[in-house]
Amino acid sequence: KNQVEQSPQSLIILEGKNCTLQCNYTVSPFSNLRWYKQDTGRGPVSLTIMTFSENTKSNGRYTATLDADTKQSSLHITASQLSDSASYICVVSSFRSYGKLTFGQGTILTVHP
Amino acid sequence: GAVVSQHPSRVICKSGTSVKIECRSLDFQATTMFWYRQFPKQSLMLMATSNEGSKATYEQGVEKDKFLINHASLTLSTLTVTSAHPEDSSFYICSALPFRLAGEGDTQYFGPGTRLTVL
Numbered sequence: 114k115n116q117v118e119q120s121p122q123s124l125i126i127l128e129g130k131n132c133t134l135q136c137n138y139t140v141s142p143f144s145n146l147r148w149y150k151q152d153t154g155r156g157p158v159s160l161t162i163m164t165f166s167e168n169t170k171s172n173g174r175y176t177a178t179l180d181a182d183t184k185q186s187s188l189h190i191t192a193s194q195l196s197d198s199a200s201y202i203c204v205v206s207s208f209r210s211y212g213k214l215t216f217g218q219g220t221i222l223t224v225h226p
Numbered sequence: 227g228a229v230v231s232q233h234p235s236r237v238i239c240k241s242g243t244s245v246k247i248e249c250r251s252l253d254f255q256a257t258t259m260f261w262y263r264q265f266p267k268q269s270l271m272l273m274a275t276s277n278e279g280s281k282a283t284y285e286q287g288v289e290k291d292k293f294l295i296n297h298a299s300l301t302l303s304t305l306t307v308t309s310a311h312p313e314d315s316s317f318y319i320c321s322a323l324p325f326r327l328a329g330e331g332d333t334q335y336f337g338p339g340t341r342l343t344v345l
Binding site for chain 1: 230232258260267268269270272275317319321323333334335336337338339341
């Protein structure tokens with residue numbers, strides 16, 4: 114069964130600090146992995162997308178890594194800001210089911226001043 | 227960038243009434259749109275896949291007669307919650323899958339969501 118597991122479930126950090134969110138998946142055959150940011154009461158917004166051949170991808174203060182061998186990904190946020198408070202969702206898609214995504218349960222990040 | 231809109235953003239209705247939610251792709255055509263629901267502190271759950279000009283495909287456990295989906299054009303899909311009950315209260319999110327663009331793969335673009343509250 115295709116699954117995506119994220120850790121930690123929630124995280125509280127101080128403004129300006131860095132943090133790393135983890136994602137493990139068992140989706141096969143793997144097509145790509147995305148990290149989304151979802152603000153409360155809003156739809157998810159894509160941060161990064163990576164295929165199996167990509168190890169690292171950055172988008173501003175967000176850097177995602179992918180290890181297709183161990184089926185792990187991480188999202189690193191540097192110099193956190195209050196506006197980074199949101200749910201971060203790891204989403205994996207498979208070649209076998211075009212368009213259907215497997216969602217992680219998300220990590221709720223809270224940035225305190 | 228690709229933009230997906232939803233209308234309304236919030237709706238409150240009485241039990242037993244029907245509610246229609248619209249999902250529009252504003253600057254691209256989408257042959258496929260997806261409807262999700264999300265309960266508090268949970269991730270998105272796929273309800274159905276909507277293909278333009280054909281019947282929607284529902285996920286297991288989703289009642290097709292209760293959640294009517296119409297994908298009448300390449301830019302519009304609607305979800306109608308019929309005879310809504312309090313347990314249908316949730317956050318409904320649509321996404322749109324553009325024609326395959328080079329380098330885009332199967333990227334879905336999500337709408338901002340619709341908060342449905344059934345009294």
